[in-house]
Amino acid sequence: MKKRSLFLGTALLLALSMILAACGGGSGDDSSSGDGEGEEKVDFIGIATGGTGGTYYPLGGTLAKIIQDETGIKSTAETSGASAENMAAIKEGDIEIAFTQTDIASYAADGEQMFKEKVENARGIATLYPETIQIVTTKDAGIKSVEDLKGKVVSVGEAGSGTLLNAEQILEVHGLTTEDLEARNLSFDDSTTGIQDGTIDAAFITSGTPTGAVEGLAATEDIAIVPIEQAKIDELIEKYPYYAKDEVPAGTYSKVDEAVTTVAVLAMLVTSEDISEDVIYDVTKAIFENTDKITHAKGELIKAESALEGMGIELHPGAKKYFDEKGVSQE
Incomplete structure (x- = not known):
């Protein structure tokens, strides 16, 4: 009888724990915004661009507005030292999305040239224009x-x-x-x-x-x-x-x-593997379904059909999902 009582008591405690967890008494794993384990919840997207005199910054401002309008995620363009600095920011988790050159993205992924260590968490969203x-x-x-x-x-x-x-x-x-x-x-x-x-x-x-x-x-x-x-x-x-x-x-x-x-x-957009598939899918879709809203002259060259040309690094699953739906494949 004592053994049965102990078993019943343990079962009741286990059941109570499960009820509390279901009601939100867990350990905080709800921070994930996607299906992937450990993915970051995103309620803000910073886009690392370049100096104000280049193309990245004004184009980044236009893309930030489109992303915010279409996804509801607050987004802003941020000035930076451009490609290499932006890849370092992705590595350190300091930014959600960044402009870079395709050659610099490849150097970063391989740990070559100005990169002493590989930027292993960088994932491609799309290439944009020459x-x-x-x-x-x-x-x-x-x-x-x-x-x-x-x-x-x-x-x-x-x-x-x-x-x-x-x-x-x-x-x-x-x-x-x-x-x-x-x-x-x-x-x-x-x-x-x-x-x-x-x-x-x-x-x-x-x-x-x-x-x-x-x-x-x-x-x-x-x-x-x-x-x-x-x-x-x-x-x-x-x-x-x-x-x-x-x-x-x-x-x-x-x-x-x-x-x-x-x-x-080629100019391209990169992100981190830690950003959820759902978020990057929504971002990619927002950009390429609204290219007519891109006010910068380069908007005419930004097309889904050519967005995987010269990619050179691993594509983010969210971007891949969007381009698969559009029938665009990575060479």
Whole structure:
């Protein structure tokens, strides 16, 4: 009888515990907003972009509004040091979504170049549009080719930035290094200000065109975009396959009357594997079902059909679910 009483008492305690758990007396596992174990609840989405003079920031503001309007999750665009810094922010869990270049995302995932450790939690949402490498100068500077940059004062991008790596690789196929220049590590805004006040001769700018900082410069100066010759484009792509041939179309900037051949990488959105499938599905759907609401000029290039081209890193399950529904597959 004593054993039976002990058994009944234990059973009653177990039943009471189950009732309390069902009523919300658990250990706090409700923080998950999706089906995945340990996924973060998301009631705010910060989008890490870049400097105010580039494309990421204004485009990020438009996307944040769309996400907030369509999902109800409060969203804002935040300025940052762009691609490499944004990947570090994803690694540390400091941001929910970030813009980056496809080449930088690949370096981060593999722990190469500026990344001493792999960014293992980064997952792709979508690629967006070409990020054109623009070598900006003035017509009076007399710089007609990449080789003419030798000995000049040139902004090659902020330290640790994707622009800096692009500059180094383009200089490399032309037989130059940053040591052959008077190199400066400046933001896009500071670069164009330097060209305007005569403290620098040219600047590498990796950004979707038209780029705000360059538009501002073109309003006051007769600017020129330095071309990259086809043979050098071929050499660059052979060595670094994530580049593609591109051009700055005629009329992109004031008094740039002819198209200029150059190269580009792709802009993309990344997130963390810890963000739930449901949230990223909703975010992806919000963006690609409302591209007509993207006010930035790059909105015309943002399409579901091309959103997995050049991805290079693992796709987030939420994004994959959306693109599977649309019949878009990752190459």
